[in-house]
Amino acid sequence: MIFTGLKQTPEMVAAAAIQEDVDVVGISTLSAGHTRSLPKLARLLREAGAGDKLLLAGGVIPEEDRPLLEAAGVHRTFTMGSDTRDIVAYLNSWWARKLEAEA
Amino acid sequence: MDVAKELLAGTVLAGARAIRWLDDNDPRGADVLASVFADTGRAHIVGVTGPPGAGKSTLVSALIAEERKRGRRVGVIAVDPSSPFTGGAILGDRVRMSRHTLDPDVFIRSVGSRGQVGGLARSTHDACLILDAMGYDVIFVETMGVGQDEIDIVALAHTTVIVGVPGLGDEVQAVKAGLMEAGEIFVINKADREGYEATQKQLELMLHLRAESRGYKDDDWSPPLLPAVALKDEGIAAIVDAIDQHGERLRASGDFERRTGQREREHTLTLLREEIMRSITGSAAPAVMAAVERRELDPHTAARSLLDQWRRKNMPGLNDTNDSEVL
Numbered sequence: 001m002i003f004t005g006l007k008q009t010p011e012m013v014a015a016a017a018i019q020e021d022v023d024v025v026g027i028s029t030l031s032a033g034h035t036r037s038l039p040k041l042a043r044l045l046r047e048a049g050a051g052d053k054l055l056l057a058g059g060v061i062p063e064e065d066r067p068l069l070e071a072a073g074v075h076r077t078f079t080m081g082s083d084t085r086d087i088v089a090y091l092n093s094w095w096a097r098k099l100e101a102e103a
Numbered sequence: 104m105d106v107a108k109e110l111l112a113g114t115v116l117a118g119a120r121a122i123r124w125l126d127d128n129d130p131r132g133a134d135v136l137a138s139v140f141a142d143t144g145r146a147h148i149v150g151v152t153g154p155p156g157a158g159k160s161t162l163v164s165a166l167i168a169e170e171r172k173r174g175r176r177v178g179v180i181a182v183d184p185s186s187p188f189t190g191g192a193i194l195g196d197r198v199r200m201s202r203h204t205l206d207p208d209v210f211i212r213s214v215g216s217r218g219q220v221g222g223l224a225r226s227t228h229d230a231c232l233i234l235d236a237m238g239y240d241v242i243f244v245e246t247m248g249v250g251q252d253e254i255d256i257v258a259l260a261h262t263t264v265i266v267g268v269p270g271l272g273d274e275v276q277a278v279k280a281g282l283m284e285a286g287e288i289f290v291i292n293k294a295d296r297e298g299y300e301a302t303q304k305q306l307e308l309m310l311h312l313r314a315e316s317r318g319y320k321d322d323d324w325s326p327p328l329l330p331a332v333a334l335k336d337e338g339i340a341a342i343v344d345a346i347d348q349h350g351e352r353l354r355a356s357g358d359f360e361r362r363t364g365q366r367e368r369e370h371t372l373t374l375l376r377e378e379i380m381r382s383i384t385g386s387a388a389p390a391v392m393a394a395v396e397r398r399e400l401d402p403h404t405a406a407r408s409l410l411d412q413w414r415r416k417n418m419p420g421l422n423d424t425n426d427s428e429v430l
Binding site for chain 2: 001002003004005008011012015016018019020021048049050
């Protein structure tokens with residue numbers, strides 16, 4: 001797991017994700033800017049040829065924003081109170097599907 | 104995506120993928136490396152090592168800024184420890200270098216040590232070759248701060264920078280580890296802290312003793328001892344000057360190519376060792392290992408037995424003169 005530090009712009013996260021060639025990008029957002037920053041991040045990754053990375057978001061995200069985010073390329077949101085085991089289970093099944101698709 | 108072609112053209116996505124393949128032991132990595140190897144051997148590889156808390160990441164970040172001012176493209180490989188239990192790692196060196204994230208001429212890559220001792224990760228050498236092929240002029244390799252075992256970096260880098268700080272008692276540790284014997288540039292970071300002068304005097308004495316014991320000649324490289332406050336970008340230009348001078352000296356004397364060649368030789372031996380180990384500890388090993396664990400077999404006899412079995416399998420014509428077959 002690679003930690004980028006706080007207060008990253010979508011451009012910075014995209015650049016780091018590409019340099020490190022990660023499989024999953026996880027964003028924690030508390031600043032209410034998620035309806036702008038997350039779609040932008042998804043777009044930057046796609047434009048850089050890195051649209052195959054799983055994009056997850058967590059933090060303070062109102063339920064009604066979810067459809068907008070998912071339409072913009074955020075694969076899943078785990079908001080406050082999510083059980084870590086659910087997140088791990090989601091990642092495991094996503095990874096299994098990905099390996100299957102590549103085989 | 105033709106990864107080899109793309110990375111030679113400098114595409115970050117391709118270089119990053121090649122490094123991942125090499126780190127994961129994916130056979131595609133070796134293929135890519137083979138086709139770009141002719142384009143390597145140019146970059147100046149600079150190791151940065153020192154005890155935990157010395158400020159290595161912050162110093163590397165400051166060094167990147169200075170190298171960029173001088174118009175060079177910079178690659179960075181930052182090694183952090185992996186958990187020996189889960190194999191997982193939380194790599195945080197990037198945090199201190201985040202001001203360079205958006206610079207297209209800086210490529211920072213984090214790697215987990217994956218149980219490797221010596222301060223480097225198994226794939227560090229390969230990652231250096233990829234960055235080299237991508238045309239980065241300088242490659243900084245930041246070792247993990249394990250304290251006494253970072254000596255591997257010396258075999259990999261052209262120039263090794265040893266970072267100390269006032270008041271940690273690192274001077275003695277450094278001598279123990281032989282780092283004082285190895286480094287080409289010494290930096291006392293956080294030089295605005297109390298205890299700087301004492302540390303400076305101690306290290307100076309160590310360097311003097313090192314020169315004495317080697318029978319110092321006038322044209323030998325004399326390792327500079329430089330103060331820095333990396334957080335404030337102080338003292339950084341002098342360190343890059345020293346790195347440049349050492350690089351120029353290596354190139355002028357032919358030592359640059361010699362070191363690069365030795366490095367490839369060592370890497371070949373490392374890969375060979377891995378391959379042979381994999382081969383020998385194949386099918387027969389579990390039974391023999393179990394016997395050792397039950398204390399029915401001593402480790403020397405066990406090792407000999409595995410080696411003999413492997414020889415018989417791979418060299419059928421060979422006369423077996425050893426009658427120590429056990430299992």
